[in-house]
Amino acid sequence: MAHHTIVLLPGDGIGPEVTHAAQGVINAAVEHTGGSIKWIEVPAGATAVEQGHDNVLPAITTDAIARHKVALKGPVTTPIGKGFTSVNVQLRKKLNLYAAIRPVRNLPGVKTRFENVDLVIVRENTEGLYSGLELEVAPGVVTSMKVATLVACERIAKYAFEYCRQRGRKKVSVFHKANIMKLTDGLFINTARRIRDASYPEIEYEEIIIDAGCMKLVTDPTKFDVLLMENLYGDLISDLCAGLVGGLGVVPGSNIGTDVSVFEAVHGSAPDIAGKGIANPLACIMSGVMMLNHIGERPAAKVIRSAYDRVLSEGKTLTRDLGGTASTSDFAKAIIAAFGPAGV
Numbered sequence: 001m002a003h004h005t006i007v008l009l010p011g012d013g014i015g016p017e018v019t020h021a022a023q024g025v026i027n028a029a030v031e032h033t034g035g036s037i038k039w040i041e042v043p044a045g046a047t048a049v050e051q052g053h054d055n056v057l058p059a060i061t062t063d064a065i066a067r068h069k070v071a072l073k074g075p076v077t078t079p080i081g082k083g084f085t086s087v088n089v090q091l092r093k094k095l096n097l098y099a100a101i102r103p104v105r106n107l108p109g110v111k112t113r114f115e116n117v118d119l120v121i122v123r124e125n126t127e128g129l130y131s132g133l134e135l136e137v138a139p140g141v142v143t144s145m146k147v148a149t150l151v152a153c154e155r156i157a158k159y160a161f162e163y164c165r166q167r168g169r170k171k172v173s174v175f176h177k178a179n180i181m182k183l184t185d186g187l188f189i190n191t192a193r194r195i196r197d198a199s200y201p202e203i204e205y206e207e208i209i210i211d212a213g214c215m216k217l218v219t220d221p222t223k224f225d226v227l228l229m230e231n232l233y234g235d236l237i238s239d240l241c242a243g244l245v246g247g248l249g250v251v252p253g254s255n256i257g258t259d260v261s262v263f264e265a266v267h268g269s270a271p272d273i274a275g276k277g278i279a280n281p282l283a284c285i286m287s288g289v290m291m292l293n294h295i296g297e298r299p300a301a302k303v304i305r306s307a308y309d310r311v312l313s314e315g316k317t318l319t320r321d322l323g324g325t326a327s328t329s330d331f332a333k334a335i336i337a338a339f340g341p342a343g344v
């Protein structure tokens with residue numbers, strides 16, 4: 001019987017609603033398949049300050065993740081145009097969570113414009129325009145520095161190609177704007193091409209200027225397999241791709257480092273629906289499935305995945321974003337009720 005310790009960051013807005021719903025589903029599945037999880041709940045975001053911490057990302061939180069290596073995280077609210085550095089940016093830099101992996105696929109019963117979408121976004125998570133290096137050079141003139149380093153470009157490219165090889169994926173498409181940002185995006189694509197040519201010749205490879213890439217994505221996303229890109233592009237393209245398969249309620253993610261991994265949905269804290277009990281917990285539950293596979297709890301991951309496929313296909317218990325009226329907890333309970341035998 002395997003026992004695991006997982007750090008839980010409920011976060012802000014809908015974060016506590018969706019993470020606690022996911023926690024219930026994960027606990028039920030792990031018990032169902034003969035394991036157990038001990039959770040260590042720690043604060044992040046506005047919630048941390050409300051709880052009396054002097055920082056939105058207290059040391060207690062980063063220490064717990066560094067010690068236990070795996071975390072499930074809810075979204076956090078970040079003030080716009082003022083205030084503290086984003087918790088997410090701080091967390092990814094402090095724990096060196098250099099690769100964001102976001103699988104985007106059609107789900108049974110979720111009708112969208114396209115069928116057979118099955119792509120994975122690999123986003124560099126530590127630099128680019130997220131360096132936070134902004135400067136007022138003169139009154140009315142401000143700059144923001146885009147950073148690209150060879151180390152980070154090599155690390156993320158190797159991750160993307162290795163991911164393809166291990167999972168039988170066939171093609172990497174690099175989105176870039178190296179026609180304009182010749183040094184930074186130039187380093188990104190030149191590094192990706194060099195690594196692919198030297199070590200991964202069996203993987204099909206293409207470079208696409210990002211504006212044309214957006215048009216191609218919304219015209220026919222089935223042409224894409226693995227998308228590799230720098231930080232800001234990965235952020236934008238993730239939400240665009242979520243829109244192709246049913247919205248932010250259905251796209252999970254992980255932030256992977258050399259030593260530590262933090263699993264979280266692509267969506268934010270959704271202040272417009274927070275506290276109403278109507279958020280879709282599926283993206284967080286799916287992130288939990290990625291986490292269970294990561295820690296070797298594959299039977300539990302499979303039980304949850306089959307169960308949510310069944311609930312979505314039946315279409316009786318769906319949250320509002322998917323056209324239903326079910327609450328966050330109704331949907332989570334329906335998934336648990338749909339568990340099949342362990343190992344099926």
Ligand code: NAD
Pocket residue numbers: 014018074075076077078079088248249264265266267268269270271272273278279280281283321
């Ligand atoms: P958002 O993703 O929170 O919401 C965008 C839209 O999608 C909203 O209409 C929202 O109601 C809907 N939505 C999102 N998740 C949903 C779910 N699970 N179920 C149903 N509907 C859902 O984006 P935003 O409004 O631009 O950002 C809100 C806050 O979240 C900001 O402070 C932003 O900085 C933060 N944010 C945090 C993260 C993170 O912590 N990982 C990611 C993105 C945004």
